[in-house]
Amino acid sequence: MKTMKYKVLAADDEFWSRENIRNLIPWEEYSLEFLEPACDGEEVMERIEEEKPDIILTDINMPFLSGLELLERLQKEYPEIITVAISGYDDFDKVKGVFVSGGLDYLLKPVGKEEMVKVLTKALNLLEERENTKKQDETSRIREHKLSSFLEDSEYSALLSGKLYGQADAQTYVSSTNTFSEVATLMVKFYNIAEIAEKFEYDNLQMSWSIKSRLRELTGLEENVIIFNNSNKMSEFLLVKTADAKEFRTLAENILREFPLEEYGPISVVLHEQTSSLDDIGTIYRELISTLVTRPFNRHHCILSCQEEKRGESQRSSEIQMMGKSAPAHMETELYHLLATGQRSKTEKLIFKTCDFKDCDNGAWTYLDVKQYTGRLTGILYRYVQEKCPELTAQAEEAMDNIDYYMKCLNAPSLLASLKILLDSLWERGEDKDSDSGSGSIMQQVEQIHKYMERSYHENITLTALAEEYHMDASYLSRSFSQKYGETIIAFLTRIRMEKAAELMKDPDKKLETISFLVGYDDYNYFSRVFRKKMGCSPRDYRNNLAQL
Template sequence: MMYKIIIVDDEKNIRDRLAHFFPWSEAGFEVVGIAENGVEALELIKLERPHAVLTDVLMPEMTGLELAKEIQKSYSDIKVVILSAYDDFKYAQEAIRFGVKGYLLKPLMKNDFFNVFTKLAEELREDEEAKAVDRVEELMLLDLIKGENLSQYADQWNQHTQSFRVAIFSFDRLFKEVSTFSIRQKITELAADFCNRYQVSFLFYGNSLIVLSTDSKLVSKKDLMPKIHLFIDSLRANLGDLFNNQENFVVGVGNPCTTYHEICQSYNEAVYAYSYKYFNEYETVIFYEDLAVDGDNGKQTQIQNLMLDHVNNIEHKLMESMKTGEITVVTQLVNQFFHPYRKACGLPIAEIRSSCSELIIILLFRLKEKGLSLSSIDQQHVLGRIYEIDSLKELKRWLTQMLETISFDLINKDKKDVNTYVLMAKEYVKENYQERITLEDISNRLFLHQAYFSAIFKKETGQNFIDYVNHVRVDKAVQLLRNTDYKIKVISDMVGFQSHSYFNKVFKNETGVTPVVFRRQ
């Protein structure tokens, strides 16, 4: 097998020489792309997903060491080799810190080339062999949790195994917020170390880590809980703030079973247990055995009968807000709407989402009947959001914000001179410019279709929304450059830019000079 490699150097003649002069196939590699800087290389990596990257150190836009750092962060399985004209210990030391596999000097000699890349190819082969072994175990565990192909595993469980139990670590919310690949890799490494220590099997399935515990005696909650907390502590110690927020993950644990045929049942119970997080935002580890799972169909009918009363009450309050000119305080109304659901935790989550959708549909229909159609609100987008939200707490917060926005829109429906959505967006940017802000984020927050919001913002301000965000950030950066001694890269991070090179580009477009020149003036 040939391993894919990308070559990165800002000098075209060196790129061409590296790509065509050296016998890559003899070392086990195929050159699948060349790039003239680190930024271009990252785009190429997304497309080609190479096994290795050979990069120069000193390049514009992004240095080789900065590229190595980004690769280590987002593509930790890719091997990086540095090529430099400088035999500088400082560069070599930095390269080691970013996991670089080799440090070669220009001009590159064939002996040095073979020494580094034949060893690299061997390391890649060893990695694949280890993955193949892990893959066999993963396929077995996948069959067991699905209850499929069970007969072929009969000989793999000895007679002393008396108990099985499945735990699921769900990272759905975490993976919505961060780059999934590098975090998934790190979690997998920590899970492998933990599972080797306790002789349990694990599998990443979707956005969840599935752990199968086996023992010669019953796998009790008392025995399992300390191990789960040890693994959670390991995640927090190695991944910091991502796991200090208990809303970023939840653990569901199924009941113990006595035969491997019943593992799929324990798995389904674990899935049910972690879905219970929807109702209880305070629990991180939820055992199926602790849940009251017998639903009461009578509660469902009672809740449906109450819904129309809530719709009428909310509509009345919103109409009152038009007369008083004050945004209705709807928190209490929303709490009343959801109160029956808190008492009926066993009610399917789908029923809760359905009731919330019906509330929105009926409310908008009633307002439309009175000639108060809110054309700026994208109903399909709003209804879709209901099914994306993964906790009752978040759904309550969202519905409160939604109803307050409707109230705000009703109050200002006759004000043609000022677009309230634009004012709200500007205010949000000024308060949150340090955070990641996209057109999609702000459209979701205002319950508007992306294209509609983009159009009204451009019409009101004469500029694109992202240009406005960058303008605010540059203004803040100017203040920091004038009044503090922070390094420019630190200031770039402080005002919300994800890339230092992009900050330099935007700053120069806004002010006419780079941040370095501006500070010297």
């Protein structure tokens, strides 16, 4: 059934004239709803508010309220309604009066089908033009609002590091927007930000604005609330407002319901309920981050509170010793021995089964536990590589970067796979790799993966996801890709991203944080570190060098 887009209301004091107009054309074929005709001008005015016609066809000669009088009132009270006059007399003064009163056209009775279609086409074109203009104006308004919101994000984000970049008056602007001093703070951390960005076609302004709008709705649209997206870490949103502990806890629970796990991935909400001044936001942020690392290392929502971290240092210290999972002191000596003597199974058992590390996402490990354990482990392996097989140094560094990245995403399978690939490279060192060249079908799959990454570099691409998609073992896929293209999958992906970032930096209007997000990194500091490593200088220095050319 065709949707009726616009409504038409006809007015004539003669029954047969009204019926003639009703049956003149098949209105629904023109996406028009023909309303029950009115008997006079007064009836038209009474029905407008409820029925909201878009087009009014009115006879000129009617009792009580003539057609010209109706047109004059419509022009003053409802100028958006398109009006067409119909008369049985070709009277110049009346024709002139129609147009003076804002009428679109003047038709003579009896009105023919061709004439009616012609005037309706004119009316419909005008309505469509108005609608398009309205949409453009709305789009422009929203765009301006998003840009303003993004600039505000940048200013507030600068406060997190204790200093504000840019013009001095920006500090005045940030301070002047707030009429309160004692506030509590809440941070929302998304771990699937790349997948969320895909929903918005990687428009970071739209994504950020949308999430902030939803967070603001959850606060009841209170005026004294600051909500901003951390420009350096697009996955972090901070909310600052006056609230008591119970209210904040309820808000946190509502946030997790608003962004369900199956649609948005895991989220952490960290509460800092102790009130403070906005001037202390840098200190508050560091406390929020310190609390954030105590979340379970798994793919579930969680709520954390900084208040729970304010207990005695001795109690906290003893709990860390009891709960923390770290590599045992003897691991370095034992691991060196097993690697040197080629005891593969025992090496993997030592690494993956110590403290049950192979199941680090079972809820028993915190983010900090995983970070400390992998840090100690990769440190041992990196020293071994440098001493025993320095030709694998670049590969070891890449594996360490991958592990760090997957840890930030709470992606245990990819983290463990990256570690296993590094170990496999140690066992395969010195072997005849040409003997494992792979079948033609495998190489075709590798080519498909290569092409996919070239066009989808900005997406959240992981080795384990690729391996699962193409039904291959992650280590075997990594080895096959390296054999064909002379670099690992992650090295290739990183190179493509950095080359694209360098290209985007030619546009001086694009902020570096935006470029970081556009090439697949939600954490600008991490992007900057990778860029410096690959390009030899920081993103800011690279852009400055471009400006001097």
